Amino acid sequence: MKKFYFIFIILIISVVVISGCINQEEPKKEAYNFTKDGVEYTFNNNIYDSLNISIQDEKYVKASIDSAQSVIVLFNGSSLEDNSYFSVVSYNIVEKIKNYFVYSKGQIVDFKAIDIEQNHTIPGGSTVIFLRGPSTGAHGTSVYYDGNCIVNNVSIAPFNNCIVVQGTDYKNFSLAADRLILSVLDYKG
DSSP states (O other), rough: HHHHHHHHHHHHHHHHHHHHHHHHOOOOOOOOOEEEEEEEEEOOOHHHHTSSSSSESSSHHHHHHHHHHEEEEOOOOOOHHHHHHHHHHHHHHHHHHHHHIIIIIIOEEEEEEEEEOOOOOOOOSSEEEEOOTTTTTTOOSEEEEOOOOOOTEEEOOTTSSEEEESSSSSHHHHHOOOOOOOHHOOOOO
16 A cells, blocks of 8 residues: 555656646747957847847848948937937947947948938938837838838938838837847847
């Protein structure tokens, strides 16, 4: 009888241990920084979450940045809420991409911010990173190369390469900006 109880208890413990192992979730991958060419790039978001953001025509996005002589960060300053997002997101984009140019490519590229509400002239021959926040035209959360790039009802695409970074709220907008940076830095995870 004691032998039966002993085997019964061992079976129950085995079932509990095995079922715990089967239902156990794999831990979520997390990384907030990495090093490229001796420079540490630190992100506010989990890099793996940013890599899940859609990026269309990634080859053109990366080529547009890589071939840039000047980069214009373009935004619509009509929303106070979006302006606060633009400040943080554009700083992160410029700081990281400038470091990429200097330390990975050995180049200095001119960066300029333009509020299309204040300045309706966009110089030609630049790579334009067009920021769209939740109140200023975002149609989702993504990064894409825009071959038509319409700004204030005028296509600027014939004169510039245009990349759109958009997000439906601050978190998504920040993830999309990080996705652009990760693409430029050729980080795949």
